[in-house]
Amino acid sequence: MLMTEENTKPKNYVSLAEKIAKANKDIGAIAKDGNNNYQRYSFQSEAAIKAAVQRVISDNKFSIIPNFKVIDKEQQKTQKGGINNFVYVQGTFTITDGIETLIGAMPGAGSDTGEKAVQKACTSAQKYFYKQLFNITDKDEDPDTQDSNPNGGYVGRTNGTAKKPNSQSPKLHTEKQLLEYEITDEKGPVKLVQVVAEAVAGNQDSAATLQKLTGKNKEIYAEIYHRKLYKNWLGSPAKVGK
Incomplete structure (x- = not known):
């Protein structure tokens, strides 16, 4: 205003x-x-x-x-x-x-x-x-035009109440299993909790990776999100919000 x-x-x-x-x-x-x-x-x-x-x-x-x-x-x-x-x-x-x-x-x-x-x-x-x-853009597609959560709705607290990923009730796994679970993206093996945390922080590439998940990978993603385990990664020494 x-x-x-x-x-x-x-x-x-x-x-x-x-x-x-x-x-x-x-x-x-x-x-x-x-x-x-x-x-x-x-x-x-x-x-x-x-x-x-x-x-x-x-x-x-x-x-x-x-x-x-x-x-x-x-x-x-x-x-x-x-x-x-x-x-x-x-x-x-x-x-x-x-x-x-x-x-x-x-x-x-x-x-x-x-x-x-x-x-x-x-x-x-x-x-x-x-x-x-000033309508500042970069020379690439602007990530701020996309949802941080690829299934709809921003997941950051600054944008209000987040919408949860669309999924069936996730199967339960131990916290250790979820934190250690890996997927393979175009850059190689990576912990899924890291990709979720990156998407929460506004990384458009990670958000796109989550959007492509299917089967078990999608179920694990939903469980990581619902249990908010990505906050553990956001709280690591890496600096978020650059």
Whole structure:
């Protein structure tokens, strides 16, 4: 939601909306410049997006001032017995050229086994606010146009109540069996719990892999998801939410 304010306008004034539209046109596509080798996906880095945004807002003479409020937090045990911190924030962004003002909002979430969960949540909110405001895409298909859960509905908490995978009642296995269960994708053998965790984190390749599962592989996937074992993987030393 955007709210507006304005002061007395000088002659030949270019409206803030026009400046944003011009910046939107100027920014262009931003290539995926970062790679998460552990979770096997590429992403547009915070640095690349901020650099592009800073250039176009400077050229078009307006600024964006962020403010963040923590709205929820929780802790979960990792597979190795450690603690993973989850933080959820609401970001408020004031867009102004000194004459007109627009105020927008974007939620964000971040997790970390150390003390960086708040920073990651704020980064997430700011990054996706910029992507929405300036219609930032990359040079490939945009993974944010697809469901993180290939069977329908987002599985991340930041998008509300998740829909569960469509499946019959899964057969029961031990937690160890589920965590050790492997499938083979185009890159070779990989633990299925890792693929589920990657899809939860927004990896479009992993989401596509899950969508193709059949038979026993699909049943194991459903059980891993229903028992939320992917959270053990999300809580591992790998950094999620880049």
